[in-house]
Amino acid sequence: MTNDDLEKAMKDFTKRCSKISRLYSIGKSVTGFPLWVIEISDRPGEIEAEPAFKYIGNVHGDEPVGRELLLRLANWICDNYGKDPLAKMIVNNVHLHILPSLNPDGFSVRKRNNANNVDLNRDFPDQFFPLNEDLSLRQPETTAVMTWLRDIRFTASATLHGGALVANFPWDGTEDKRKYYYGCPDDETFRFLARIYSKSHRNMSLSKEFEEGITNGASWYPIYGGMQDWNYIHGGCFELTLEISDNKWPPASELPTIWEYNRMSMLNLVASLVKTGVHGRIFSLDKGKPLPGIVVVKGINYTVKAHQAYADYHRLLTPGQKYEVTASSPGYKPKTTSVWLGENAVTADFILIPEASSGGKLLRSNCDCNCGQPLLTHFFTDTYNGITFTLVVVVAFLCFLLQRRVRFNLWKQRQSSRRSITI
Template sequence: MITRMKLLFALLIVSLTLSSSLRPTFARGGQHAPLPSGFEYSSYVGSARHLFEENRSYISDEVAQGYMTNSDLEKAVKAFGQRCSNISRIYSIGKSVNGVPLWVIEISDKPGEEEAEPAFKYIGNVHGDEPVGRELLLFLANWICDNYLEDPLARTIVENVHLHILPSMNPDGFSLRRRGNANNVDLNRDFPDQFFLINEDADARQPETTAIMSWLREIHFTASASLHGGALVANYPWDGTLDKRRTYFRCPDDETFRFMASTYSRSHYNMSLSKEFKGGITNGAYWYPIYGGMQDWNYIHGGCFELTLEISDNKWPSANELPTLWEYNKMSMLNLVASLVKTGVHGRIFSSEGGRPLRGSITIKGINHTVKAGRTFADYHRLLAPGGRYEVMANVAGYKSRNTCIWLEEAAMTLDFVLDPEVTLNKGGSLPRSDCECDCGNTSKLEFVDFIWGSHLGVFVILIAVVGFLYLLLLRRRNINLSKHRHP
């Protein structure tokens, strides 16, 4: 009996140790939750994300005909850069395993310059056997170039957003006509994961993944979307769960993501009419949990609100269907980018001392997610679902935080913050200091003098009076003792 008790106790200790080693999700704001209104389990339960599994069927030359090769794509990108040089620039964020450049088109009225504007990125061809996105992104770039002088929506994007387009993240997989890259790695499972310790070794990551991660460290993207194929739905975080169970697992900005996904779905020709996905949108973990995905990593580590867009039921449709797919997705792609400036709360953070920009952060009461302001202009772009009351707070180290309540309607709101330093300034508007800033001794003396002659002056006077009184008592006692010695 004692042996059994010891065994049970040992098993209990082991189980507690294993459970404590798991990383908690609630620090990220993830939580199991009842389904939002409008969400229902439907006939696709159990079908999961079978569309994402390795496609072993051979893509024939006949099916692939009409799609741009990697060489064709590079020529098209560079040709676009020459044709629309006044509103674009072409650059590369790295190379694939086989050395193919990962070309990016930036579209803006001031390409390459940092402005107090939000940045958006589109990424296509994450999976090699899903090439529709790479084609549609060239359609998008060329349409904006042809229409921005006349079309209000295109002009809004060019003048108020920095749009970055990466047509192909996985050119090697496209050439091989398979899902993974040249190393047969699924790039949408290669990012560090919030739930499990996978992909933590930077040296083991694929060069395409590393390029995306470096890209986000260089450019402060507000939002983004990656284009996939095999279904018709706008997918949003979280994409996984701690227990790997299929369930609705919401992130802190669940309402905002639902709004973004619905913006795409409602603008689409038929996505919102889906019989599989209510309203044409889905929470990733509710559809099918994945780990190491790019979507969750963007939100957690880049502060970038990313959607995963499934834009074609057929992964590799015939090329003659591409113009139709473009027309179906055109308004969705445009409206999603434009939503960065048409909705949410935007502004800058300044110091009350001289009005200089302060690179701080913005938090929303009740939402466990922080949005950082830009490096140069201290501009922030906080995406929020419209039609709600929000308490917005600006935070900068060394300054007093400031918050204000807003009611966000359908249109965007501008809200600037002016913060006061935490320390008290003297009449000259600067901190008290000696003539020689490097003389720490003088600074200490000044601090001591301020301490004595400041708010502690009353206490100091009392102490002097007490010491003086004690001194007089000692002096009187000494005189009495001397008198006794002189007169025995």
């Protein structure tokens, strides 16, 4: 498809599947061509307490297979939403955003770089070297993606490239520019996500060059200013770089075969946001309302932020392990719980207690199922303190009512079949 063909196909798609999709642009290329995105969801354009995933194709203009496969992915989901459980799961539980072409200018002249002769996958701020710090020099396509991540909180994403057959994960570079395996804090989880793609593929996991069909970026060849590392560091987004075709520009007749080889990989990667990981929301005990905060996992130096409005978080983790998960928010006492993550996702909702009362005194009670117990103990050691007794009764009763209300609200809001716990 030409750029005009692709634009028309995307507009036709959102007309045909208007109930579960919308079309929008995140910006324009150097020559002014819109960077069109299709969003697929049961409630497109709305904010929900659900994870979001993005696919980006055609980062390099001479690697067009991704743009073709992404439109096929959208059409497959539309055609199968009413009859395929996997399509239904994705539409109902994920906001999927598809940008088939980040580099329409490069594609039109069949060249790797954009119209300013810049490699877009070397144009992002780098963690090791001061590259691209001047905002005025950054390419419009790069700026569009960075703004996109500020507007939408993506849990995970993937870019589709050509020229090899492998699923690549961070880090993409090293501190000394040498080539060796350099894992990020979530190295285990990234390996897990990369294996989901490679093992669902027809032959990627059978690679003789890359064990299991996956590779650490720096171990393969270091790059700097890449989109993948920037997403993870600054966007809170777990991104893979997927090389999906040995031939960068194969004959169009091969596209149906390449699509069939990659179809389940593309679907299963998106579905992993629902099928695994620890998900939930953070609430305040004093008001029973969503509470923006952060979630950390012991032993992993990485922070996941809850949504500002809905306070939902989505923490991708490798299954088959026990994790110590802590939620916190300014002005509230952090809470920690241990979660055994099996093959299915776990919902862990946190109810946080204010650090201090309106008078500035710390609230000692945890307000859990044993709410008021420390105060009761104090009472029995001071039998004659009637005032303390009255306060104990009032605090315990209020804790009981508030906790009951919050739990009832959580019960009404929970629509997922995940194993659920409230902390």
